[in-house]
Structures are given as structure tokens and as C-alpha cells.
Amino acid sequence: MSEADYIQLVLKHLDSQASPAEQAALQSWLEADPQNRLEYQALEKIWNDSGRALATHSFDVGAALDKVRGRLDLTAATPDPTAVTQVVPATIRVFPWKRTLAAASVLVVLGAAGWWIRIHSGTPQTSIHAETANQSVTLPDGSLVHLRKGATLSYPASLADRTVELSGEAFFEPTANAITPFRIRTARAVFQDIGTSFLVNDLPASDVLTVITGKVKFSEMANPSNSLILTKGQKALLSGSSFTAIAPAGDPNVLAWKTDILDFKDQPLSDVAADIADYYQTAITIDPALAEKAGTIRVTARFEHQPLKEVLEEVRLMTGLSTRKEKDTFVLYKK
Amino acid sequence: MSAAEAEQYHQFQTVFRAWYSPLCNYAVTFTKDPDVSEDIVQDLFVKIWEQRRELLTETSIRYYLFTAVRNNCITWLRREKQQIILPFSDDQAMDLAADEQYPVDGGPAKTRTPSKTEVDEMTLLEEAIDRLPPKCREVFLLSRFSKLSYKEIAASLDISPKTVENQLSKALRLLRACLKANGVGLALILALILP
Numbered sequence: 170m171s172e173a174d175y176i177q178l179v180l181k182h183l184d185s186q187a188s189p190a191e192q193a194a195l196q197s198w199l200e201a202d203p204q205n206r207l208e209y210q211a212l213e214k215i216w217n218d219s220g221r222a223l224a225t226h227s228f229d230v231g232a233a234l235d236k237v238r239g240r241l242d243l244t245a246a247t248p249d250p251t252a253v254t255q256v257v258p259a260t261i262r263v264f265p266w267k268r269t270l271a272a273a274s275v276l277v278v279l280g281a282a283g284w285w286i287r288i289h290s291g292t293p294q295t296s297i298h299a300e301t302a303n304q305s306v307t308l309p310d311g312s313l314v315h316l317r318k319g320a321t322l323s324y325p326a327s328l329a330d331r332t333v334e335l336s337g338e339a340f341f342e343p344t345a346n347a348i349t350p351f352r353i354r355t356a357r358a359v360f361q362d363i364g365t366s367f368l369v370n371d372l373p374a375s376d377v378l379t380v381i382t383g384k385v386k387f388s389e390m391a392n393p394s395n396s397l398i399l400t401k402g403q404k405a406l407l408s409g410s411s412f413t414a415i416a417p418a419g420d421p422n423v424l425a426w427k428t429d430i431l432d433f434k435d436q437p438l439s440d441v442a443a444d445i446a447d448y449y450q451t452a453i454t455i456d457p458a459l460a461e462k463a464g465t466i467r468v469t470a471r472f473e474h475q476p477l478k479e480v481l482e483e484v485r486l487m488t489g490l491s492t493r494k495e496k497d498t499f500v501l502y503k504k
Numbered sequence: 505m506s507a508a509e510a511e512q513y514h515q516f517q518t519v520f521r522a523w524y525s526p527l528c529n530y531a532v533t534f535t536k537d538p539d540v541s542e543d544i545v546q547d548l549f550v551k552i553w554e555q556r557r558e559l560l561t562e563t564s565i566r567y568y569l570f571t572a573v574r575n576n577c578i579t580w581l582r583r584e585k586q587q588i589i590l591p592f593s594d595d596q597a598m599d600l601a602a603d604e605q606y607p608v609d610g611g612p613a614k615t616r617t618p619s620k621t622e623v624d625e626m627t628l629l630e631e632a633i634d635r636l637p638p639k640c641r642e643v644f645l646l647s648r649f650s651k652l653s654y655k656e657i658a659a660s661l662d663i664s665p666k667t668v669e670n671q672l673s674k675a676l677r678l679l680r681a682c683l684k685a686n687g688v689g690l691a692l693i694l695a696l697i698l699p
Contacts, residue, residue: 176680177673184647184672186654215629215679220648222629226538228528233546234520240550243513305518307510473651 170198179209183216185479192482199486209486217471296323299337303426308333312351313342317426318450340427358407359393361386375408379423387412422448431472431480438466438488442501445484449477456502459490466490515560520549523566527573530649534577540584544576570650571660625683632682636675643668644675 170178178195181187187195199205297306299316306314309328316322320337331343332352343351343362351362358376362385378387380399388396389410397405397412406413422444425431431448433441439455446453455463466488472480481492481499490501524545531541548569552559559565636644646657647668654672658665 172677173673176677177669180673180676181669184654211684212676212680215676215683218626218629219633219644219679222626222633223533223645223648224525224529225630226529226532226541228525228538228542230521230524233524233542234517237520237546237549240546241513241516241553243509305514307514307517 175205175208176212179212180216183213185475196486206486206489213470220471294323295326296321311344315340315342315427338426340424354390357390359386359388359390361388375406377404377406379404429474431470433468433470435467435469438463438468438501441468441470441484445477445480449480451477452498454498454500456500459501459503462503512557512560516549516553516557519560519565519569523569524549526649527569530570530645531573531577533645534574534581540580541577544580545573548572548576566650567652567656567660570646570652574646574660628683629679632679633675635682636678640671640675640678643671647672 175195175198178187178191178198181191182195199209297304297316298321299318301318303318304316306316306322308314308324309326310331312331314322314333317338317340320335320339322333322335322339324333330352331349332354334354336355341351341353341362353360353362355376358378360378376387378385378399380401380403384398384400386396386398387405387407388394389407392410395410395412399405404414421432421434422430425444425448431444433444442453442455459466468484468487470483470487472483475483484501485491488501489503491504492499492501494500527545527548528538528541531544532538535541535544552568556568559568633641633644643657643661643663646652646660650657652660654665654668657668661668
């Protein structure tokens with residue numbers, strides 16, 4: 170195959186525009202010569218890097234949105250019962266194309282099973298369930314909540330005490346308000362924002378909090394004095410009434426469900442498999458026969474808005490492994 | 505705010521957050537000025553809200569945004585810089601001369617001679633992209649920023665999808681050759697080797 174031909178195939182593949190026949194042609198070209206795989210990786214790297222190299226400036230999206238909003242002919246804003254005099258939407262700046270991930274104040278909470286018993290049973294409740302897709306919600310106080318598919322957010326219609334209830338995973342961008350801090354409750358924990366924005370996830374067995382930047386107070390529901398303040402880069406789990414510190418929150422893919430970007434930089438295959446499984450809500454395991462070698466297989470790749478099929482295809486191309494499906498689980502193995 | 509308007513504003517905000525930075529960076533490739541680029545993109549969003557609100561829910565919004573930003577940048581360049589913008593045509597001839605000057609051999613066009621350790625891959629890549637033949641660069645930039653399909657890129661630039669494909673391949677080939685000539689290729693081989 171001529172250089173022009175295979176470049177065209179690689180390009181179509183990277184751009185997610187290759188037909189099945191073209192995929193097959195690419196695959197056989199890759200298998201024809203180990204040198205081809207290196208060539209492929211070099212091209213892929215240029216393609217991926219170019220996306221980043223081109224994002225030469227970072228822009229303050231939050232400030233820009235404020236500015237534009239001021240120019241729109243919006244009718245009177247929703248009455249604000251909390252009388253927040255200054256609504257300053259916190260800005261999450263996750264620039265997928267930047268060389269370094271811009272700072273974001275992020276917190277992940279994996280919460281407990283069972284639905285929090287409503288403390289506001291007397292007041293009208295608003296409940297939002299992100300049933301089929303991720304969903305973004307603007308709260309009455311201007312705070313933004315991004316719900317991961319499957320999550321449910323509930324709050325009193327007035328949001329007077331700025332306390333919301335959550336099951337599932339969500340990313341929060343609360344407005345600044347020193348008098349009434351923003352709080353999130355799950356079945357067994359309360360999270361109080363001391364920074365600007367955070368991510369919350371509510372899982373069956375425990376509550377997990379990850380702070381990327383900013384500061385969040387994490388306390389047990391039944392015993393509020395049992396609490397912990399986490400800052401940038403920290404992660405902790407609450408199970409029963411004991412907190413456990415877990416691995417630092419350095420995983421750039423913690424927000425993948427929101428950004429639709431999975432980014433791996435020389436990461437061990439096991440981490441890659443776990444992140445992919447979490448994003449696509451599926452199960453991926455590594456063949457036990459590979460256990461010894463698994464740690465030495467490292468992956469550098471970037472996926473944006475790509476279907477699982479393509480991601481697995483890419484992993485196969487990069488690692489030389491194959492996949493098979495066992496019930497609902499994908500198994501990575503060496504032929 | 506009525507419920508319908510709140511819903512529309514929510515859509516607006518979602519589109520804005522998703523595409524504001526890529527659009528601004530795309531605009532910078534024309535204007536070379538981040539402030540002007542932000543103004544152009546913000547004006548466009550205001551205009552969408554005022555006149556084309558129905559677009560917000562459509563999948564073609566991205567196509568519209570990138571096409572409009574490009575057009576507005578060109579208008580701005582014409583007005584502000586009195587720069588002559590060549591019409592974008594399917595005629596390949598124009599590129600040939602530029603191709604020949606493309607410094608794939610690391611030749612005279614490369615002025616600085618940093619030591620191997622100083623070589624910043626990203627900078628090299630930025631420079632290499634900058635030096636792509638104009639038409640090739642234009643297709644490449646639109647593709648990388650907008651992630652539109654070949655068909656949409658073709659429609660936006662008023663060329664054929666085949667030309668888009670050819671120009672993108674050419675871009676990748678030239679970038680690869682340029683980086684190879686600069687010795688970066690060797691470093692890439694470290695990526696992944698199975699035991």
C-alpha cells in the first residue's frame with residue numbers, strides 16, 4: 170500500500186469516518202508489518218497532538234457567557250428567593266485541548282443506596298431524573314448541576330437553604346454565596362461546598378468524595394461531627410461511619426461522563442480498562458493469563474465522543490490484544 | 505423567564521459552553537487576536553439568540569457556528585486589515601508551489617536550531633501546521649476544531665468531499681514528514697511495545 174493510501178485509511182479511522190471495509194483494510198495493513206504499527210502510532214500522535222497544539226489560547230467561558238447573557242433580551246429573571254445579590258456562576262474550565270488540564274474545583278461523591286428521606290416534606294419539591302441521557306439543570310439560585318445519566322436531583326422549589334438531595338452522579342457548579350453555603354445530601358452523608366464547584370456520585374455501598382480543586386466538607390449524616398475537610402487532589406470514602414483515604418484524585422477521566430473525553434497518558438491497561446468500563450457503563454476485564462504482563466502494557470490514547478466499539482478497536486490496535494465477549498463482559502486477551 | 509425561554513436558554517448555555525473555546529481558537533487562526541476572536545464569537549451567539557433560536561436544538565448548529573465564525577473572521581480581516589483573501593476553489597494548482605516550499609527536509613525555512621533536548625514537540629507541530637499550504641491548512645484547521653464530517657466540511661468550504669479527504673491526508677503526510685525531518689519521529693516509537 171502506498172503512503173498516500175495508508176495515510177488516508179489512518180486518517181479516516183482517526184476521524185471516525187472509516188467504513189467497515191476501510192477498517193478491515195487498515196487492520197490487515199497493520200498486521201502486515203510491525204513497522205506499520207509504529208507508523209500508525211506516529212500518525213495517531215500527530216493527529217491527537219495537533220488538536221492540543223491548535224488550542225493556543227484558553228478562554229474564560231464562564232465570564233464570556235456572563236457577558237453574552239447581559240446582551241440577550243431575556244425577560245425578567247426568575248425571582249430569587251435566596252436574594253443572592255451577586256450571582257457569579259463558578260466556572261469549570263476543563264479544556265480538553267489544553268496541554269494541562271485547567272483547574273476545576275471538583276468533588277466526586279459516591280453515595281449510598283436508598284433514597285434520602287425528604288426533610289422538606291412540607292414544601293413543594295422539584296425532582297429531576299436524568300433518565301436517558303446526561304442532563305444539565307440550572308437551579309433557582311443560578312447554580313448549575315450536571316447529572317450523569319441515571320442520577321436524580323431533588324430540591325425544594327424555593328431552594329431557600331441551598332440544600333439539594335442526590336442519588337447517582339452529578340457535577341456541581343454552585344454560585345458563590347458566603348452566607349448560605351451550598352449543600353448536597355445523600356442517604357448517609359452531607360457535602361458542603363467550601364470551594365466553587367464539585368462532582369458528586371451516589372453508589373450503592375458507600376459515599377466517595379473526590380476534590381480536584383477547592384474545598385469540601387464531608388460529614389456523616391447521622392453524626393455530623395464525624396466529618397472531614399478535603400481539598401484539592403484528595404479522595405475519601407465513607408462506609409458505615411468510618412472514613413478511608415483512597416488513591417489521590419489524579420485521574421483525568423473522573424469527568425469523562427461529562428466531557429465525553431477519555432484521555433490516557435502512558436497508563437497501565439488495568440486503569441484504562443476501568444475508566445472505559447465506567448464511562449460506557451459496561452464491564453471489561455483482563456484475561457488472567459495476561460496478569461503478569463498486564464502491568465507492563467501501557468496505553469496512550471485519547472477518545473472524544475467515540476462509541477465503545479471504536480474505543481475497543483483502538484485498544485486492540487494499540488496493544489495487539491484481542492477482545493471477546495463473555496455475557497456482558499468484554500475480556501482483553503492475547504491470541 | 506417563561507418555561508419555554510428557560511429551556512431555550514439552557515440549550516443556548518449548553519452549546520455555548522461546549523463550543524465557545526474551540527470557536528475562539530478557530531477564529532484566532534484567522535484574526536491572530538484572541539480579543540477580536542472572542543468578540544466575533546460572542547456577537548455570533550447574540551445573533552443566534554436574537555434571530556436563529558430554532559437552530560439551538562438542531563444537530564447542524566455546529567456546522568452553522570463554524571461556518572459563520574469563518575465568514576465573520578474573513579469579513580473582519582477584509583475590513584480591518586484590508587487583506588486579500590483568496591477564494592477557496594477546487595483548483596489544486598495554487599497549492600503546488602507552496603508544497604514545494606514546505607520544509608520537509610528541515611531546510612532553510614527552519615530558522616532556529618535548538619538542541620535535541622530543547623525541541624518542544626508541540627511547538628514544532630504548531631509551526632508545522634502553520635506552514636501547511638494555505639488550502640490544506642484551512643481544511644485541516646476546520647476539521648480539527650469542529651470535528652465535522654467530511655461532507656459538512658466540504659459544504660462549509662464549498663469544495664467536494666473528495667477534496668476534503670485529499671487535503672486532510674496531505675496535511676497529515678506533510679506534518680509527519682516535517683516532524684520526521686526534525687527528529688521527533690524517533691521519540692514516538694517509545695509509545696507501546698508489548699513484551
